[in-house]
Amino acid sequence: MSFLRRFGSILGSLVGFFLLCAIFSYLSPYFLTLDNFISVLRQGAALYLVAIAMTFCIISGGIDLSVGSVMALAGCSAGIFMSSGVDWRLAGILGLLEGILLGYIMGILVARVQLQPFIVTLVVMSFARGLALVFTNGQPVSGFPLEFRWLGTATVPYLDFLPIPVAIGVIAFALAGFILRETNFGINVYAVGSNYEAAVYSGINVKRTLTLVYTLSGFLSAAGGIVLTSRVNSGQPILGEGIELDGIAAVVIGGTAMSGGQGGIIGTIIGTMIILFLRNGLNLMAVSAFWQKVIIGVVILVAVLVDKYQQRIRAKRSAMAMAE
Amino acid sequence: MTTPEPLLLSVSGIDKIFPGVKALDGVDFDLRAGEVHALLGENGAGKSTLVKILTGIHGKDKGSIKVLGEEVAFANSAAAREKGIAAIYQEFALATHLDVGTNIFLGRIPNHAWFIADRRQVYQDAQKLLDRLKSGIDAHTRVAELGVGKRQMVEIAKAISMGTRILIMDEPTSALSSEECGHLFQIITDLKQQGIGIIFISHKLDEIHRICDRVSVMRDGRKVGTLDAGDISVPEIIRLMVGREIGDQYYKRDVEKGEVTLEVRGLSDATFLRDISFTVRKGEILGLAGLVGAGRTETAQCLFGVTPIQRGEILVDGKAVRINSPGDAVANGIVMLSEDRKNTGLxxxxxxxxxxxxxxxxxxxxxxxxxxxxxxxxxxxxxxxxxxxxxxxxxxxxxxxxxxxxxxxxxxxxxxxxxxxxNPRVIIFDEPTRGIDVGAKQEIYRLMHELLQAGMAIIMISSELPEIMALSDRILVISHGRATGVLDRSEATQEKIMTLAVK
Known part of the structure; x- marks a missing residue:
């Protein structure tokens, strides 16, 4: 019972994921191979970090549309630094700092100036994308040192089957899950998203909590941009275009409510996997990119419908419990 | 001869001016340890402003506040809380998606190592508090799953956990059933014994004599008097509050009854309403009584088309009607004034x-x-x-x-x-006077009378037994989603209603 109560909300998406895998395994002999799985997981590197960022923002009652643009800006900046001779580690850190700074600014605008997250992050979405295009003059940046390539393409030492980007994803998911469940900051994120006034009245520093949420989001997006830049071996100003929608879709498919206060990382992991493997399976079956969009739209709809149905059952159950 | 209790709180000469209004004018107030002090007055009399000053939400313009003899000034609500002053408001300040334990210690969750929250400690401490209140709540339950009464217990547990010595309760009973009120009063008695002082704000004057030691009445930003609760009767309190005599509070007059306007046969919904039947005639008030959560509001929601009807029939003027939405209800002359004015009425x-x-x-x-x-x-x-x-x-x-x-x-x-x-035929009033002051209540009652005279039928849901008994021509009692009995005006007593309500 308590297991069901805790994981009931993600049960649907988990079943959905296995169903999806079963269907594609049947339709394509290549789908259920280790090679395919590893390659899909490696492609997902940036999406993991973006989906985590989005989970924090959405649980806190907001959203972050800027993730893709911040990815591009951080990736391109790091690329430009490297191609002008800056050490690759320093270049990476500078890229991350950019993400942190932009995230912090968004946080201040949301938490202190009290602008709506949708608007603030829409502004930064345009702003950061513009800067990435200006800095690169619209052209891809290349000429990175070999060591930098390691980040996106190598495998973990002694664990040859595990690509670095996947390892980063695993660690990030684990850390994020831990922070959300086990730290005061995580609890406060839920509190702010669940009932902002109550959070204020409970003495929670809501402004600091929200600022931190968006700063974290900026940092994660920048990290995603740098990993992806390393993997494709060039700084693309159009990097991560539209990834915010995949991120939101992953979070929503994972059972996190857009209204805030509910959800969690485990759901987001499953949601991310559904998006990645759905796309992979459709690719293997040579479904056109146009039809893929249609199908992904339908899958998101089904996911939220299942969630809605489960919520209704739960509401019914608690109404009955209250009547006792 | 006992030594007098020390003054927990002593407020003197408080002024508060808002643009264009003097909200408080030289207000004095004090609170002893282990005392329940009622703060009464019509809406706009200045009670809320005083409370907001005491809890640090507003600043004062003039006057002094002393806690245990020490002069204090609050910059914000956290500062007031530090001095042991906490308020429980009508709209509960809980994060409903989170569990009870987390809510109680929200913002103050201890860390056991570095920045990792010590959840075990939280649940342990929360459970201890909840058990002390005999609340029967598990600290792991999500607040969303609790009813109003239990949510209030969580609020009280939260206040106690903060080391509160001065507890302000703003209309704590307005949403509670009589049973829950009884439990709350038991808790208040326990808190008194622990030396906690309670400022009790309520529009339900019959409660004052049950639990309050002293009464202060405010009117137009001034305090008009402080008296021992034993020395003042309800009519006297009302006179102090409104500054004039209010005769015949409920304005009940005889109205000629006509044909049956609304008939409900065997109504059931998808969750727990089972086989509810009743009729309402032209010019008649049918009261729906029962505990909170018994199914009164749910019944009204079925009639108004908010929740779908699973089985049963609704007849208006003898003709069966289908009601699948509030639009259908309105088309058939059934309207509802919901209990949740702010969210569903306005x-x-x-x-x-x-x-x-x-x-x-x-x-x-x-x-x-x-x-x-x-x-x-x-x-x-x-x-x-x-x-x-x-x-x-x-x-x-x-x-x-x-x-x-x-x-x-x-x-x-x-x-x-x-x-x-x-142009409705049937008007459903769900808790029509909740959170409304004495003068306005009387006006609502008078309007209900006029509606009856104009030939309408009224269904009234109320948790205030005196109100429902005074106004209803017949009372339908609902318990656990079933109709357990109908009482005629002449035979209804509090005991009979309560017996049916817990059946």
Whole structure:
């Protein structure tokens, strides 16, 4: 019972994921191979970090549309630094700092100036994308040192089957899950998203909590941009275009409510996997990119419908419990 | 001869000026340890302002506040909390998605290593507090799954966990059933014994003598008196509050009863309403009594088409009608004034005109009156609004005023105006006087009488037994989703109703 109560909300998406895998395994002999799985997981590197960022923002009652643009800006900046001779580690850190700074600014605008997250992050979405295009003059940046390539393409030492980007994803998911469940900051994120006034009245520093949420989001997006830049071996100003929608879709498919206060990382992991493997399976079956969009739209709809149905059952159950 | 209890709180000469209004004018107030001190007054008398100053939400313009003899000034609510002052408001400040334990210690969750929250400690401490209150709540339960009464227990546990010595309760019983009230009063008695002082704000005056030691009455920003609760009767309190005598609070007059307007046969919904049947006649008030959560509001929601009916029949004037939406209900002459005015009754950011005409503009029967050549007929809209604002004497500076700025009583009358515009046959009042002050209550009762005279039928849900007994011609008692009995006005007593309510 308590297991069901805790994981009931993600049960649907988990079943959905296995169903999806079963269907594609049947339709394509290549789908259920280790090679395919590893390659899909490696492609997902940036999406993991973006989906985590989005989970924090959405649980806190907001959203972050800027993730893709911040990815591009951080990736391109790091690329430009490297191609002008800056050490690759320093270049990476500078890229991350950019993400942190932009995230912090968004946080201040949301938490202190009290602008709506949708608007603030829409502004930064345009702003950061513009800067990435200006800095690169619209052209891809290349000429990175070999060591930098390691980040996106190598495998973990002694664990040859595990690509670095996947390892980063695993660690990030684990850390994020831990922070959300086990730290005061995580609890406060839920509190702010669940009932902002109550959070204020409970003495929670809501402004600091929200600022931190968006700063974290900026940092994660920048990290995603740098990993992806390393993997494709060039700084693309159009990097991560539209990834915010995949991120939101992953979070929503994972059972996190857009209204805030509910959800969690485990759901987001499953949601991310559904998006990645759905796309992979459709690719293997040579479904056109146009039809893929249609199908992904339908899958998101089904996911939220299942969630809605489960919520209704739960509401019914608690109404009955209250009547006792 | 016992030594007098030390003064927990002593407030003197408080002034508070808001732009254009002197909200508080030289208010004195004090609270002893282990005392329940009632703070009474009509809405706008200054109670809330005083509470907000005591809890650090507003600053004071003049005067002094002493806690245990020490002069204090609060910059914010955290500062007040540090001095042991906490308030429990009508709208509970809980994060409903989180569990009870987390809510109790929200913002103060201890860390056991570095920044990792010590959840075990939280649940342990929370459970201890909850058990001490004999609340029967598990600290792991999500607040969303708790009813109003239990949520309040969580609030009280939260206040105690903060080391509160001065607890302010703003209408704590307004949403509770009599049973839950009894439990709350037991808790209040326990808190008193621990030396906690309680400031108790309520519009239900019959409660004052059950639990309060002293009574302070405010009117127009001034305190008009402080008396021992034993020395003052309810009529005297009312006179102090309104500054005049209110005779015949409930305004119950005989109205000639006509044909059966509404008949409900074997009504069941998908969750727990089972086989509810009753009739209401023209000119009659049928009271729905029962504990909170017994199914009274759910019954009303079925009649109004908010929740789907699973089985059963609804007949208006003897003809079976299908009600699948509030639109259907309105078309069949059934309207409802919901208990949750702010969320389901009003558009708070919109004008009086908007709120009064919105239903009529969407009802099939009256829609055409408000459109002229496909455009909204603003003149007609405003004329109808003015007419009803006058008829129901809704106090508002203009019909363009934003709804949020009206008092609770006037908001309630605005909702009534909205429904009168669609010519209803049956009006359902769900907790019509909750959070409304004495003077406005009487006006609502008088309006109900006029509606009966005009040939309408009324179904009234109320958790206040005196109210339901005074106004109803017949009382239907509901318990656990079933109708357990109908009592005639002449035979109804509190005991009989309660016996049926727990059956």
């Amino acid at each position: 558009f708070l950011q919109q004008s009086v005109t908007f709120n009064v005409t919105i239903a009529a503009m969407n009802a099939a029967r009256s829609r055409q009156e408000y459109y002229h050549l496909g455009c909204v007929d603003v003149g007609n809209q405003r004329q109808h609004t003015s007419e009803y604002v006058n008829r129901l004497s809704i106090k508002t500076p203009s019909i363009d005023q934003i709804m949020r700025n009206l008092s609770g009583g006037n908001q309630q009358k605005t909702i009534l105006a909205k429904w009168l515009l669609v």
